[in-house]
Amino acid sequence: MIYFALLILVIISYLFYYIGKKRALNLKFNGNIKLSSQPDYFGYYVVLMALIPALLMWFGLLLFKGNFQEMFVMSPILFPDISTWSDGKLGLILNKLNNLSVIVNLPLDDLTNGEKSILNMASENELTAAKNLANFDKIYGWANLTLFIILPIILGFLATRSISGKLNAQPIVEKIITYIIKGSSYIAILITIGIFLSLVFEAINFFRYVNPVDFFFSTGWNPNRAFVVDASEGFDKDDLENAFGFIPLLTGTLLIATVAMIVAIPLGLMSAIYLAEYASKRVRDIAKPIIEILAGIPTVVYGFFAALSLAPFIKDVGESVGLPVSAESALAAGLAMGVMIIPFVSSLSDDVIKAVPQSLRDGSYALGATRSETIKKVILPAALAGIMGSFLLAVSRAIGETMIVVMAASLRANLTFNPLEPATTITTQIVTSLIGDVEFDNPKTLVAFALGLTLFLMTLLLNILAITIVKKYREKYE
Amino acid sequence: MVEQVNSFAIKTKNVSVHYGNKMAIDDVTINFTKNDVTSLIGPSGCGKSTFLRCLNRMNDVIDSCKVQGEFLLNGVTDIYGDSIQVETLREKIGMVFQKPNPFPKSIFENVAYGPKIHGLASTQSELNDIVMESLNRAGLYDEVKDRMDDIATGLSGGQQQRLCIARAIAIRPEIILMDEPCSALDPIATARIEELINELRENYTIIIVTHSMSQASRISQRTAFFHLGKLIEHGDTSKIFTKPDKEQTNDYITGRFG
Ligand SMILES: Nc1ncnc2c1ncn2[C@@H]1O[C@H](COP(=O)(O)OP(=O)(O)O)[C@@H](O)[C@H]1O
Numbered sequence A: 001m002i003y004f005a006l007l008i009l010v011i012i013s014y015l016f017y018y019i020g021k022k023r024a025l026n027l028k029f030n031g032n033i034k035l036s037s038q039p040d041y042f043g044y045y046v047v048l049m050a051l052i053p054a055l056l057m058w059f060g061l062l063l064f065k066g067n068f069q070e071m072f073v074m075s076p077i078l079f080p081d082i083s084t085w086s087d088g089k090l091g092l093i094l095n096k097l098n099n100l101s102v103i104v105n106l107p108l109d110d111l112t113n114g115e116k117s118i119l120n121m122a123s124e125n126e127l128t129a130a131k132n133l134a135n136f137d138k139i140y141g142w143a144n145l146t147l148f149i150i151l152p153i154i155l156g157f158l159a160t161r162s163i164s165g166k167l168n169a170q171p172i173v174e175k176i177i178t179y180i181i182k183g184s185s186y187i188a189i190l191i192t193i194g195i196f197l198s199l200v201f202e203a204i205n206f207f208r209y210v211n212p213v214d215f216f217f218s219t220g221w222n223p224n225r226a227f228v229v230d231a232s233e234g235f236d237k238d239d240l241e242n243a244f245g246f247i248p249l250l251t252g253t254l255l256i257a258t259v260a261m262i263v264a265i266p267l268g269l270m271s272a273i274y275l276a277e278y279a280s281k282r283v284r285d286i287a288k289p290i291i292e293i294l295a296g297i298p299t300v301v302y303g304f305f306a307a308l309s310l311a312p313f314i315k316d317v318g319e320s321v322g323l324p325v326s327a328e329s330a331l332a333a334g335l336a337m338g339v340m341i342i343p344f345v346s347s348l349s350d351d352v353i354k355a356v357p358q359s360l361r362d363g364s365y366a367l368g369a370t371r372s373e374t375i376k377k378v379i380l381p382a383a384l385a386g387i388m389g390s391f392l393l394a395v396s397r398a399i400g401e402t403m404i405v406v407m408a409a410s411l412r413a414n415l416t417f418n419p420l421e422p423a424t425t426i427t428t429q430i431v432t433s434l435i436g437d438v439e440f441d442n443p444k445t446l447v448a449f450a451l452g453l454t455l456f457l458m459t460l461l462l463n464i465l466a467i468t469i470v471k472k473y474r475e476k477y478e
Numbered sequence B: 001m002v003e004q005v006n007s008f009a010i011k012t013k014n015v016s017v018h019y020g021n022k023m024a025i026d027d028v029t030i031n032f033t034k035n036d037v038t039s040l041i042g043p044s045g046c047g048k049s050t051f052l053r054c055l056n057r058m059n060d061v062i063d064s065c066k067v068q069g070e071f072l073l074n075g076v077t078d079i080y081g082d083s084i085q086v087e088t089l090r091e092k093i094g095m096v097f098q099k100p101n102p103f104p105k106s107i108f109e110n111v112a113y114g115p116k117i118h119g120l121a122s123t124q125s126e127l128n129d130i131v132m133e134s135l136n137r138a139g140l141y142d143e144v145k146d147r148m149d150d151i152a153t154g155l156s157g158g159q160q161q162r163l164c165i166a167r168a169i170a171i172r173p174e175i176i177l178m179d180e181p182c183s184a185l186d187p188i189a190t191a192r193i194e195e196l197i198n199e200l201r202e203n204y205t206i207i208i209v210t211h212s213m214s215q216a217s218r219i220s221q222r223t224a225f226f227h228l229g230k231l232i233e234h235g236d237t238s239k240i241f242t243k244p245d246k247e248q249t250n251d252y253i254t255g256r257f258g
């Protein structure tokens, strides 16, 4: 229904564009009236005038649909004790009424036995409410249709009639479009702020149970200690003492990210140097996209590659030389992640190396330097800041990566710097804490927000640093 | 004019250059006398830069560029032959470019770059001496002596170009190629460089591309006029600018085309 209405709306706006433009052209050539804007703008003017009020009202209806519905359906007249209902009960009843409303107006013969028994079990008031609901849905549907078709047509004709020599459509149209563009960017910003704030508020909730000092500095991570049958009975302070220590997660994250960078930096940088300085154009055109595909492989694929192939392989190799290797070693997760972020290093580094002006290469060659001397002594130093920026972006990607570590890393928090041992990461623990029974009055769940906030701040800092460095580097040549 | 074989810094014969299928230099034969400044003049796109870049093989890096003909350094060494490595060749034939291109390093490091690569100094103090002497010769020392560790890209355009000259002479070349070294500079900086070229002439053979005929007449002893990839006329600057043999040359210098 709504898609049908949208389609009609598109057609209507198309028509109005032509009607508006046509009228403007008519005035100009047949009426000999001097217009103050190009005819196109009158077309846009009519479209905007016809559509915007309808869209705004439609949005308003959508926003307040719930309120209207309650006014008619969940009213104290039908349900006198409604103010004493819990949220859960309200939801259940509303759900029941929704189901009822579909069948309440159908003739009895068309109903299945199941549907008949639902009707029979409903109380008189519930049936009335369901009928109201059905009527409301009908009215709401018609209101939408009116808004979508009749209102735009009326407004469109009014706008068309208002076209005259005096109407200057261009500034009006441009102003409206500017508002629309502005609005879109504000929405994006607001969403970002909203996400951030929701993280902050939930994290604050978490810190009501757990002392921030304990969280950031204690070394024990045992969130199951916060498991109680009923959270309303409260938590024993001693239980929470060593339950949410962030340190082992941080070391685990850094350990795995370090392994990843040890893989990605040399491979990425060297392939960048090869691509930018040695490869012929043909090789470059083929090789660069192929390397970039590495970044496009879904991380879950890396995850099972790491968990099913890499980890057993590392374990076998380790054991054959007498090293005890865990089945979920940090090494396996780090290696897979390292391969994934190679393109972050290589692609960005390749770009900054390419951006070093040819005149610097010429200057070096003209002094009798070889190609490798030129790369070592002129090009890499000149591109250094940009290359560092690419490293930082890769680190931030590694720290934020979830899927690979969820699949390949351990769940056990383990304060270690030995890559052959299991380690867990911040992202893994966020996932675990939100799986299963999620109760938002329990620190076991809420910790996800504290972890998420910390992670967000860490990667944000890295990104800001990387962007500042890259920017500074760019300025040097512009 | 009777000249000794070894009085030519570079001799070239039947030089042709193609970019892909497009001919840029067409059968040019020209010899450059030692310790002279030779100007290459001609309308834009006539192949002056292309020809200049053949002399120290800077065209090697351009894949599509094919160079044919004979090039002899000091009358004996085949520039494109196996007997000399391109790095050694460029040690002997330095180059200064149209746009100043100092490395984004300190002033000192810029000048020390060449000597370090070719191992011209065995101690730090020798290196200091080379850098100081080169900056001195390029007439830049007094201006930068207090900020040798500052980044070179912070210098003015004219200073940067003199730094590039200092950088080129720090490896003690015999010949310096210059491709419109003043075209990005203001008149005062230009005058400074012209003065410098005049001084350098004592110790170096200089081949300079210029689009300014007044500059050519001010600084060079010999002038070669190129047109559409061909060498039209080559001779003493005074003669080229007063009574050229070819009508085309005359048209160009009197400003009738180009
Ligand atoms: N890298 C290149 N690839 C292809 N053609 C080039 C290249 N460099 C120069 N040319 C062409 O060669 C001709 C001579 O150019 P150039 O030597 O730069 O002339 P000039 O320095 O006298 O202005 C021009 O037609 C130019 O388009």
Ligand SMILES: [Mg+2]
Binding pocket: B048, B049, B050
């Ligand atoms: Mg040129």
